[in-house]
Amino acid sequence: MPTLEAEAIAVQYGRIEAVRNASFRVAEGEVVALVGSNGAGKTTSLKSVMGIQPLARGSLNWGGEDIAALPPASRVERGIALSPEGRRLFARMSVLENLQVGAHTVRSAAVRRRTLDQVYALFPRVAERRGQLAGSLSGGEQQMVAIGRALMAQPKLLMLDEPSLGIAPKIVAEIAAAIQRLNRDAGISILLVEQNARLALKLSHRAYVFEQGAVVRTGTGEALLADPAVQKAYLGI
Ligand code: ATP
Numbered sequence: 053m054p055t056l057e058a059e060a061i062a063v064q065y066g067r068i069e070a071v072r073n074a075s076f077r078v079a080e081g082e083v084v085a086l087v088g089s090n091g092a093g094k095t096t097s098l099k100s101v102m103g104i105q106p107l108a109r110g111s112l113n114w115g116g117e118d119i120a121a122l123p124p125a126s127r128v129e130r131g132i133a134l135s136p137e138g139r140r141l142f143a144r145m146s147v148l149e150n151l152q153v154g155a156h157t158v159r160s161a162a163v164r165r166r167t168l169d170q171v172y173a174l175f176p177r178v179a180e181r182r183g184q185l186a187g188s189l190s191g192g193e194q195q196m197v198a199i200g201r202a203l204m205a206q207p208k209l210l211m212l213d214e215p216s217l218g219i220a221p222k223i224v225a226e227i228a229a230a231i232q233r234l235n236r237d238a239g240i241s242i243l244l245v246e247q248n249a250r251l252a253l254k255l256s257h258r259a260y261v262f263e264q265g266a267v268v269r270t271g272t273g274e275a276l277l278a279d280p281a282v283q284k285a286y287l288g289i
């Protein structure tokens with residue numbers, strides 16, 4: 053399993069520097085979280101790893117290869133997938149069709165079928181609703197489809213942007229359990245962006261705290277949960 057290393061990366065939108073000099077790393081089999089307030093640069097960091105936003109500076113290395121200049125599809129082929137913020141499903145397509153979109157880089161039909169069965173086993177609700185229009189599903193079910201779509205690419209690194217946003221607590225627990233299963237049972241590394249810092253830190257082996265585009269703290273999820281500055285700023289304690 054490859055390791056992701058983002059080294060001193062910077063990402064700009066015009067003259068705004070949304071990420072500045074941030075370094076983070078996801079090793080084989082790790083769950084790593086990026087936490088911090090709105091606008092701190094977490095989503096932009098995931099986009100830069102995916103290749104949706106170019107780097108202004110810094111380097112991105114995946115399994116020993118410099119991937120900074122590769123287009124998103126080539127990164128997907130190398131095992132990186134993103135479930136984006138806001139889910140971005142095709143509302144007027146069926147659940148199954150949405151899942152199939154995620155598999156377009158997988159050439160073997162047998163592998164696509166097997167992966168689909170794995171997604172259905174992970175999320176039985178998605179299997180039940182496979183023929184329905186994605187737009188008719190609840191927010192939580194749509195989130196499961198969005199994660200399933202990313203899984204259809206057979207990632208080694210799965211990036212999840214705000215998987216709990218706007219979702220009922222019971223479903224958040226189901227999604228959290230699925231993330232843990234993907235990591236423990238399937239050995240998939242996870243890079244998680246999550247506004248619910250408590251949940252993110254509980255789920256993750258390590259985390260990075262972002263403020264104004266920079267990493268200001270890092271440590272194990274456990275250590276950050278116990279850190280008074282983190283508690284005060286992000287955990288409402
Ligand atoms: P959120 O949880 O709100 O998504 P975030 O930590 O993920 O927050 P980003 O979405 O990465 O933060 O945003 C970082 C900064 O970049 C913010 O100041 C934001 O306003 C700005 N920004 C994000 N997307 C764009 C864009 N497409 N064009 C211009 N500025 C942007």
